[in-house]
Amino acid sequence: MAPSSDQSLIPGFLYSSKILSHLDQGLPASTTSIVSHSPYGTSHNKSPMIQAPKESIRMYSPAYYAACSAGGIFSCGLTHMAVTPLDLVKCNMQIDPVKYKNITSGFGVLLKEQGAKGFFRGWVPTLLGYSAQGACKFGFYEFFKKYYSDLAGPENAVKYKTFIYLAGSASAEVIADVALCPMEAVKVRVQTQPGFARGLADGFPKFVKAEGAAGLYKGLVPLWGRQIPYTMMKFASFETIVELIYKHAIPTPKEKCSKSSQLGVSFAAGYIAGVLCAIVSHPADNLVSFLNNAKGATIGDAVKKIGVVGLFTRGLPLRIVMIGTLTGAQWGLYDSFKVFVGLPTTGGSARAPVPVK
Incomplete structure (x- = not known):
């Protein structure tokens, strides 16, 4: 019987190591029904696989993607708001390094x-x-990860899983930045130009009056340049680091670990991934801050004023601290939300068990 259209080819190895063991040994897909269970339906009570509630949220259904999107709102909105003071100092260090020489003096x-x-x-x-x-970001990442896995087929989905993570996250971020760009433009202007506005209510109409509606998207290309590499690193490195932690650092298979242990792994892997993200995306972050602060400025103006070395180094230590903490907290909150609604945590299939003879 052909697999259901709701089934993904990659989720099998993401959420059940048993399916991966059979794929690795080149066994027919039908044999997996002997020892593995679908993450969408009923299963034997002794199965250690993490599953969604049988009658609540069906994996890879519209409700599943809606839940992942809600988790993304919860994780990203709250964490970015919480680190506003760090972001404020970082943006001002990028715009005026003479006045805001370092983190300590910047806060002062x-x-x-x-x-x-x-x-x-x-x-x-x-x-x-x-x-x-x-x-x-999170909702479309889950969607595109499944979509590209289905296109690749079962063997290729396992063999080229990192490329699927990269492609899925990049596709999601293209959409996510269109949603972010207007608020990012107003935020930077409010934070780096004292007296411009008190906040969104007066800053948004004032920005549109000065720059036009199109000005809200003036920084979209640099934002893509910052966020797409950032998100590709964020998701691909996170998935890889989680898998490595369960493979080398934790003696217990993921499916048998407690939820609190799994969430601890999510935070640790997220923090490491965040440090890598900060380094990769920092030059574009400097460009976004410069372009949204200076009316009529171009990328060439930014490079000339900041310098090539400055693009890579100005404000980087603070951004590493900020993004590492931010990304670790995001993955922790995102997976906490998934656990709360009965979904499995992200990534890190455990070691494959010995196949049934």
Whole structure:
């Protein structure tokens, strides 16, 4: 019987190591029914595989993608809002390194000029923008990961899993940045130009009046340049690191680990992935901050003013701390939400058990 259209070819190895063991040995797909169970239907009670509730959320159904999108809102919107003070200092260090020489002096200058309240300037566009981005990023990542896996076929989905992670995350981020860009433009202007506006309510119409509606998307290409490599690294490295942790650092297969242990792995792998993300995407982050701060500025103007070396180094230590913490928290919150609604945590299939003879 042909597999259901709802079944993905990659989720088998993502969520059940038993299917992977059979694929690796080149056994016919039909033999997997002897020792493995579908993540969508009923299964034997002794199966250690993490499953979604039988009657609640069916894997890879519209409700599943909606739940993943909701998890993305929860993880991205709240975490980005929480690190607004770090983001504020980072943006100002990128725009005016003479005035904001380092992290310590940057916080000191902001405290002296704007008071403690100033540390959360721009939190509303941050919350709204990154909530929209998170919904698209995580929801579409799950969608495209399944879609590209189905196109590849079972053997290739396993063999080229990293390429599927990269392609799925890149596709999702293209959409996510369209949702983020207007709020990011207003956020940067509010945070880096004192007196421009108090926040979103007065900053948005003032920005549109000055730049036009098209100005909200002036930074879209640099934003893609920052976010697409960032997200590709974020998802592909996370999935790989989780798999390596379960393979080399934890003696117990993932499916037998407690939920709290799995969430701890998600945070640790997310933090490491975040450090890599910060390094890869930092030059484009400097460009986004420069272009959204200076009216009529071009990428050439940014490179000339900041310098090639400055694009890679200005504000980087702070961004590593910020993005590492942010990404670790995002993966922890995202997988916590998935567990809360009865879905399996992301990535990291455990060692394959010995096949049944």
